[in-house]
Amino acid sequence: MLTIDVKSRKPIYEQIIDNIKELIIQGVWSRDTQLPSVRQLAGDLAINPNTIQKAYSELERQGIIYSMKSKGSFVASGVDELRKERKEQLFKEFGRILEEMREIGITSREIEERLQEQWKGVQND
């Protein structure tokens, strides 16, 4: 379910945060789904429980999950907000890339072509 790359430049606890957010956005975990316990997940991923704790704390601080002593940690509402947030994030990044493409002299024609190419065979519009 969750995977990490110890060699990545991105810290493990951030990978876990992103990973969990992704699972929620994808709908794999829905509201009130119980997350693996700190110790359980630490065991599965073969990393230190403190690292998991750090990820969970941050997720709770962001309102993504909620934790109850001696009960466990669970997915908070936030799915729609999470989707919206990611959407804004993507558009922002999208804009940044377009900007750089423009600077380097890539034409809108080229981009349109690439867009068509990528979207072919997909009927979501």
Add this chain to the structure above:
Amino acid sequence: MLTIDVKSRKPIYEQIIDNIKELIIQGVWSRDTQLPSVRQLAGDLAINPNTIQKAYSELERQGIIYSMKSKGSFVASGVDELRKERKEQLFKEFGRILEEMREIGITSREIEERLQEQWKGVQND
């Protein structure tokens, strides 16, 4: 000309590498332009000469610049390749983002609109 952010997660020497590549791509520095000396740049940026040396070494390894003992460091050819490389990089990133947008349910219509928005007032195609 060159700026760095010591607080960035990206190492200083990498920032310098990217910074110099950018200057070349933008045409600010052309072939055989002499780069600031290791000590000079270190002084300007208020960082250690070894860090500059590390950046220059990597740039030379990549064939972006060439260095001559007691002469200095200079821009190598590579401008076109650099542009091409960046272009491919951008399209790759572009594709990655489109993919993620599709996964999250953003329509091609939305993207088209964003594209028009960003490209308005620009006549390069």
Add this chain to the structure above:
DNA sequence: GAAGTGTACTAATTGAGATAGTACAACTAA
């Protein structure tokens, strides 16, 4: 010869991230 080049070392420092270990309060199930 003095100043400035790239280059090559070794040693020390820094700081974020991760680990190790222990402990406590509260809930659950046997």
Add this chain to the structure above:
DNA sequence: TTAGTTGTACTATCTCAATTAGTACACTTC
């Protein structure tokens, strides 16, 4: 009741990449 599991808190230590500090050498230029 008791054993096991939960989140949480805390300190100490380790690790590793990045950076700094300092010195030195060979060479060019003026």
